[in-house]
Amino acid sequence: MRSAVLFSLIVPVYNRPDEIADLLESLERQTDKGFELVLVEDGSTVDCRKEVERYASRLDIQYYYKPNEGRSIARNHGMTHARGEYFVFVDSDCILPPDYFATLRRELEATGADCFGGPDAAHESFTDMQKAINFAMTSFLTTGGIRGGKVQMEKFVPRTFNMGFSRKVWERTGGFREMFSEDIDMSTRIRQGGYQPVLLRDVRVFHKRRGNLRKFWHQVHVFGMSRITLQLLYPGSMKLVHWMPAVFTIGAALLILLGIFVSPWWLLPLGVYLLALWCSAIAQTRSLKIGTMAVAASMVQLLGYGTGFIRAYVWKILLRHGRDEAQEIAMRKGK
Helix, strand or coil: CCCCCCEEEEEEECCCHHHHHHHHHHHHCCCCCCEEEEEEEECCCCCCHHHHHHHCCCCCEEEEEECCCCHHHHHHHHHHHCCCCEEEECCCCEECCCCHHHHHHHHHHHHCCCEEECCEECCCCCCHHHHHHHHHHHCHHHHCCCCCCCCCCCCCCCCCCCEEEEHHHHHHHCCCCCCCCHHHHHHHHHHHCCCCCEECCCCCEEECCCCCHHHHHHHHHHHHHHHHHHHHHCCCCCCHHHHHHHHHHHHHHHHHHHHHHCCHHHHHHHHHHHHHHHHHHHHHHCCHHHHHHHHHHHHHHHHHHHHHHHHHHHHHHHCCCCHHHHHHHHCCCCC
16 A cells, blocks of 8 residues: 555666755745655665664655666666656755645646656756856747747756656556656656656756866767767658757858958857847846856757757768668667
């Protein structure tokens, strides 16, 4: 018999005890206590056992340590042990507002959604760079609002930094596949299973993301490459908004070359765009310093994703080296 827990919050973690400490602190402050935490340590060499023990008497926690196999397998492991009627996923570097589960309960009662997701934001305690990167990942000028923005260029797709679905969805579709952009893959299979993911704008989390531009570049570069893999798995799934960073990358390079060798006036369109980014970032962050850093972060986001996209497009589609990878991923059952 499962106990009366409505929500199972499932979090994979790898070598991030400090982040888990912040997450646990935010969970203790929840106004709605109808949840459990299923924390799956994915073979960490620096585990968070001490942090879990400190909150064990104040939170309903299931803690599991398993060999390192990847975050998707860790999430799937958590689902097999979860007791809730809804599985909720956040990353280990997230902090939840005190009303997170209270708002989620209210929204689910109103919508009856079986699959849902929400946006992310930067907490006031985050570093300036984390706030700048948050702008780069959430601004309409950089990502087209596809991560839960008020204005969107594409149908909303939940991401595992703030995503959930009902137990019956899991029983029908299975779990996550171990791959990059596994949350987009999961959301696609949920749609194919007859369920419609719903954006719950008021169910938000604070997401720390990467702490420096080098790590951020690597992350978004992989995102760009994985979009091509998703296209091979689901032909026709790639939309105009997914091409934009690659188009920007090629266009910016062309404008810079023309500006150097033909006329500086060719740099004007790029300058106008950078100015628009800067003004938007300052208005959103209310900081000249963070707004300026956000322009650099936005360039990393666009160029990192764009070069990853172009690299994978050439290798996997034009040179036809991606079919075996797509077939291998398709065979994974997500259990």
